[in-house]
Amino acid sequence: MTARPGPVSGAAPAPAPVSALERWRARAARQGAAVLIAALALAAFALLDLMTGPSGMTPGALLQAALAGPEGSERAAATIFWQIRLPQLCMGLIVGASLGLAGLLMQTILANPLASPFTLGFSAAAGFGAALAIMGGALVPLPLPGWLLTPALAFAATLAATALVWLVARLRGTAPETLVLAGIAVMFFFQSAQSLMQFMASPEVLAQIVFWLFGSLLKANWVAVSVSGTILLACLPFLVRDLWALTSLRLGETHAAALGLDVAALRRRAFLITALLTAGAVSFTGTIGFVGLIAPHVARALVGEDHRLGLPAAAIAGALILIAASVTGKALSQGAAIPVGIVTAVAGVPMLLAVILTKKGV
Amino acid sequence: MPESLEITLPALHRGRARVLAPCHLSLAPGEVVALVGPNGAGKTTLLQAIAGLAPERARLCLGGRALDRAEIGFLPQAFAVRAGLSVLDCLLLGQREALGLRVAPRLIAEAEALLCQLGLADLADRAMHDLSGGQQQRVLIAQRLFRRPKLLALDEPTSALDLHHQLEVMALLRTQAQTTSAPVLAALHDLSLAARYADRVLVLAGGQIEADGAPEAVLTPERLAQHWRIAPEILRARDGKPVIVPHLSPALVPDR
C-alpha cells in the first residue's frame, strides 16, 4: 500500500513515557534474545550429540577425525565421525526443524493448538509406503536398493495422502473441520492398509517394518540429509512470503478474510508445504511424534504469535527437542541407542499435558 | 472533485431462501449511512456481499474504477478474537500488505497515534484475548480505520460498547468519513443512534431496501410499527434529532 496521509491528521498523541516504537523495539530485542538463547542451547546439544555414541570415542579422537576430514588416516574414527555421527546430527536438525515448522503451520491454519504435522494422516501414509517397500523388496528383487526404495515409497504415499486431502479441500472448502475430518479418514485408511501388510508379513519382514516405524536417526546418511535438507530449504521462501498472512490468520478466519486475505488459498499453500516438510522428514527417519506438536507451543511461549520470529523459533525448538531426545536415547542405553521416536513420544506426553494445563487462548 | 461510490448488488440468497432483491446503492463521498432493519432482515448478508465475502459478488465502482475487496474495511458482526497478539500488532495487521520482515517505524508511530485518538493507548501492549468485548470491538474498528479503506462497511460496530464509546465511535466515524471522504455504511440496531449520526438511513425489510432517506423522513411511527412491531414514541433531542423510545404495541403484550 502506498504512503497515504494517515487517518489521524492533527491529533497529537498524549505524551507517553515511552513511545510505542521504543516498546516495540524492546520487545523485538527481548524476543530476538530468546531465540538466540534457544539457538545456543541447540548448538550445545548438537556438540553433545556429536560426542556421544555407542563407540565411546573420546572428544580428542573425534576432534582429530573431524580435522583430518572424511579421508583421514584413522579410518575407523573418520567413518564414525563423517559417516555416522555427523549425518545423524544433520538429519536430526533438519527433521526437527521441518517438523517444528510444519507443526506451527498446521496449528495456525487449523486454529487448533493440538494440531500437528501428523493431524492430516501424513505419518500413517508414510508408514504404509515404507511397509509396502519393505514387503515388496522382500518378495521380488527390485532395481532400487532398500534404503532408497523405502523412503521413496514413503514419500510417494505421503504425497498420495496429500492429494486425497487436497481433493476434499477443493470440493468441500478448507474449513478446519473439513480438513481434519479428511485427514482422519486418510489416516485410518493408510493405517489399516499398513496393519494388513504387517498381518501378512513374515516375521523377518514384520520386524523390519516395526523397526522402520520407530522414528530413528540411525537410518541417516548423506543422501537422506541432502534430500530432506533441499526440501526444507525449498519451502522457506514460500513461508517468508506468507509471514504476515499467517499472523493475520491468528485473528480468526473472518477477520483475516475481512483484511483482504484469501484464506482458502493460504490454507491450501500452507497445507502443501506442511505435507512436503513432513514427507521430507519422516520418509528417511520414520515417524517421530510430538516434536511437531510441542515445538510450536515452545515457539509461542518464546516469541508470541508473530510468525516472523515464530517460524524460526519453531524450527529451532523442533531441532532442539529432537537432538535432546537423541542425546537422551544414547545416554539411556549405551549399547544400541533408543530410537528418538520413542524418546520423544515418552517425553512428549508430560509436555503435552503441560501444554493443556497451561493453555491460554489458542 | 471526489465521486460517489456506486454499488450494484445481485439478488442475495442464503440457503435456499432469497434474502434480498437486486438493488443499487449510491454513496456520496464522506457520507455516513445507517443500515437498519429487524433481526434477519438481511443487513449482514448485504454487508458481506459488499465486502466480497458472500457467494454473490457485488460490483463496487468508484469514479469509473472497480474496487477490490482489499479496499473495503469490513467489520463482521461476530468479532471475538482469541489471538494472543497485542493490540498494537492487531492494528498493524490493518496495513498487512505494507508489512515486511521489518516494520516501518512510521507505521508504528501512526498506529500509536490512532490508538491515542481512540483512547486505546493504555491497551497497546495487552493481548487481544485479554480484552473485554467492547475493548476488542474498538480495537477492531481502529484496525479497519488504519487500513484507510475506500469504504467502511461495519456490521453493528457499537453492539458491545458502553454509551460513551457508542457516541465516541460514531463521532469518530463521521470525522473519518469527512476527512478521508470514504463513505461509511454501518448496520445499527439503535435507531436513535442511527438518527443522530447518519446522514441517511436505509431500511431493510421484506427482502428489499424498503426506505432510503434522511433519518427524520424514514423513521416514521408507521414504519417502526410495521417492521419492528413496536409502538414508538418519537421525541426530539436538544439538537432536533429524533429519539425513539420503543414500547411494545398493546397487541403484543400478553394478558395479565
Ligand SMILES: Nc1ncnc2c1ncn2[C@@H]1O[C@H](COP(=O)(O)OP(=O)(O)OP(=O)(O)O)[C@@H](O)[C@H]1O
Ligand atoms: N447460512 C445461512 N443459511 C440459511 N439462511 C441463512 C444463513 N445465514 C443467514 N440466513 C438467513 O438470512 C436472513 C438474513 O440474515 P442476516 O444475517 O443478513 O440478517 P441481519 O439483518 O444481519 O440480522 P441480525 O439483526 O440478527 O444480525 C435471515 O432470515 C437468516 O435466517
Ligand SMILES: [Mg+2]
Ligand atoms: Mg446481522
